[in-house]
Amino acid sequence: MVKYAAEVEYNGKKFHGFQKQPGLQTVQGAFERCLLTFTGREIRAFGAGRTDTGVHAKGQVISFEMEKEENADSLMKRMNSLLPDGAAVTQIAVVDDSFNPRRDAIWREYRYFFLCRTAPSPVLEDFSIHYPRPLDRDLMDKACSAVLGEHNFSAFRVKGQDESNVREVLRCEFTEDILGLLCLVVRANSFLYRMVRILGGAIISIGAGKMTLDEFAGYLEGGVEPCAEPLSPYGLFLWKVAYPPDKVNF
Numbered sequence: 535m536v537k538y539a540a541e542v543e544y545n546g547k548k549f550h551g552f553q554k555q556p557g558l559q560t561v562q563g564a565f566e567r568c569l570l571t572f573t574g575r576e577i578r579a580f581g582a583g584r585t586d587t588g589v590h591a592k593g594q595v596i597s598f599e600m601e602k603e604e605n606a607d608s609l610m611k612r613m614n615s616l617l618p619d620g621a622a623v624t625q626i627a628v629v630d631d632s633f634n635p636r637r638d639a640i641w642r643e644y645r646y647f648f649l650c651r652t653a654p655s656p657v658l659e660d661f662s663i664h665y666p667r668p669l670d671r672d673l674m675d676k677a678c679s680a681v682l683g684e685h686n687f688s689a690f691r692v693k694g695q696d697e698s699n700v701r702e703v704l705r706c707e708f709t710e711d712i713l714g715l716l717c718l719v720v721r722a723n724s725f726l727y728r729m730v731r732i733l734g735g736a737i738i739s740i741g742a743g744k745m746t747l748d749e750f751a752g753y754l755e756g757g758v759e760p761c762a763e764p765l766s767p768y769g770l771f772l773w774k775v776a777y778p779p780d781k782v783n784f
Contacts (some may be wrong), residue, residue: 536603537633539595539782540610541625546590546767547660549619553584561585561594561621568616569598582635582775587726588767590661593643593774595635595782603628625784632745638781641704643721644730645773646765648738650716662715663769669716669741671708677737677750678706681720689757690733691726699726701757709727719773731764 542565550558554566562579568579582595610626617623647656647662654664679705688699705721718737720730736753739745739762753761 535550535599535601535631537597537599537629537631538599538609539627539629539633539635539784540613541784542591542594542596542621542623544594544622545590545620545660546585546588546770549587550616551585551587551589552594557617561591561619562596564618564621565596565598565613568613569600571616571719572612582639583725583772585772586731586767589770589772590768591772595639595775595777597629597633597635602620626784627782628780633781634708635775638777639724639775640778641721641776642725642772643705643719643724643774643776644725645761645771646718646720646730646734647711647771648716648718649714651714658715660768661771662727663766665738667742669738670743671741673747674708674737674741676747677740678718680747680751680754681706681733684752686756687726687729689753689755689759689761690729690736691749692728692760697726700721701725701729728760728764730770731767731777732760732762734770735762 544561549561552561554560554562563577577598579598585591600713604719606626610623635726649658649662649664652666684702686699687701701722701724703722705719709717711717718734736750740750
């Protein structure tokens with residue numbers, strides 16, 4: 535058997551999340567159907583992260599096994615011809631049998647895009663959150679700085695998780711892209727379920743004057759309830775998943 539890692543992009547509005555679900559179009563299900571058509575047998579596809587319904591990906595990573603090694607470019611082209619509209623393989627490589635796209639990741643980066651102007655955009659509405667009211671960038675930048683490092687993010691996740699709530703955030707900042715969109719970049723060793731959507735909601739609440747920096751700092755020490763409403767998934771992208779060079783080299 536030969537194991538592959540593939541970097542994939544998808545439009546989250548066309549899928550009911552990443553994880554396979556009976557009767558629903560999901561990213562994992564689409565890739566497994568693609569592999570079934572290509573090989574004639576059922577092959578499991580494993581992802582680096584389980585994105586929610588509506589969340590997009592520019593750099594999701596999946597792994598799968600095949601009986602023999604194929605030319606990487608030919609395999610990528612063939613898979614892209616079989617995948618449904620809204621998903622594509624952008625890079626592919628042979629990896630060691632022990633490779634696990636979730637456990638071997640050293641960090642994941644998400645990016646949230648905001649259209650901060652009075653008028654909405656029919657062009658960008660599927661890929662950004664429209665926020666027509668003024669936001670205090672200075673306060674939001676200070677909130678981003680406070681997020682850096684290791685914290686208890688139990689106030690930034692949904693209920694019912696039996697795991698450690700401590701995560702290390704390696705990067706958290708706002709940038710602006712060429713389309714004039716405001717972009718929240720968050721990179722961490724790993725994330726809790728809906729952590730980025732709730733964190734984004736809290737930082738926007740600070741910029742809108744609905745939450746103070748002191749309140750936000752308190753939530754970074756823990757909590758039993760989500761400290762903010764999760765933002766819409768449509769402006770959120772799983773942007774990049776990084777691995778040690780000896781694990782995967784696209």
